[in-house]
Amino acid sequence: MRIDRIILRHVSMDLIHPFKTSFGTMRNKPFILVEAVDRDGISGWAESVAFPEPSYNEETLKTNWHLMEQFLIPLLQQSAIGHPNEISARWRHIRGNYMAKSALESACWDLYSKLNGLTLTEAIGGNKRELDVGVSIGIQASLTELLEKIESNLAKGYKRIKIKIMPGWDIDIVEAVRLRFPQIALMVDANSAYSLGDIDRLKKLDEYGLTMIEQPFAYNDMVDHSVLQKQIATPVCLDESIHSSEDARKAIELGSCRIINIKIGRVGGIAESIRLHDVCHKAGIPVWCGGMLESGIGRAHNIAISTLPNFMFPGDTAASSNYWSEDIIEPEVTIQDGVIRVPERPGIGFEPVIRRIRDRTLYEQVFQFN
């Protein structure tokens, strides 16, 4: 691949519904959109999933822009890239900043796929043509509103319901949801809202047949999660704690979890996501694809990674209409009976709509390659 230029755009999209978790409420999603253009004008696309505040991890939109501009793009400018698998080695001396690395590397995967007439799924080595899909529902103003949201999402066909919990919005809520919907695939995500002192409270969740309890403890913990996992039957799923395939190996070794949520951005890109998937597959630990309220472009990457064989649970890759009045891709991501059909067009398989992107771009910068 001979990249001619990389364009970074600061894009902002309004969510159609506020999304509340244990660490805050989002009403708007600002993010960095990456376009990698080759010398023949073919573009590869991806987005950074870093939030404007360091609430999910320590990265933000601004730290990402700084890392891309000052360190990561200059390393890509040094020489032509053969295969996107080579990219992570170029910046292995740069610590962390996984979401910044992932956005650039993933755009190169899309470009590489298009230049070689492959779908991103084929380039990654995926083997599925359709995916079961779940939906993640934020903390609501009341239990009534939560039950209504679950009802409406089940009616749309979603195969799994994920609800957020935090102290004061947990056991009673899960009990009421399970009472109303005794058979549904139900999971909870605590986003690190609890600590070991809450272990007796969390043990009560074992009574509700949850598919998993996601990230109950600190965003950088494995040890306390292993204490909890030994005391509950419900699988613990790690999200924020896992930044690499090495983290996954250690978490599995410690018995910290029985399931891992893979987010391409959180682990530094597609190549590392594949390595993480393979470590878990070998250890018999199933994975699924989490979401970060992405636009259709990030959603397209999530669809492709979810086609790998050890992605065993419905992911958070809900339809575009669950987030946006209008997405920035065509066609939009849609579901039929809770299933997404994997696109068979080259690359990410969805076309970015330049006019809509322009209408939502607050600032852009072009980085010319020699």
Ligand SMILES: O=C(O)CCC(=O)C1=CC=C[C@@H](O)[C@@H]1C(=O)O
């Ligand atoms: O619909 C989606 O994109 C998933 C949303 C979601 O559950 C999350 C997004 C971002 C951070 C967290 O709040 C949470 C998660 O941890 O999975």
Ligand SMILES: [Mg+2]
């Ligand atoms: Mg999570």
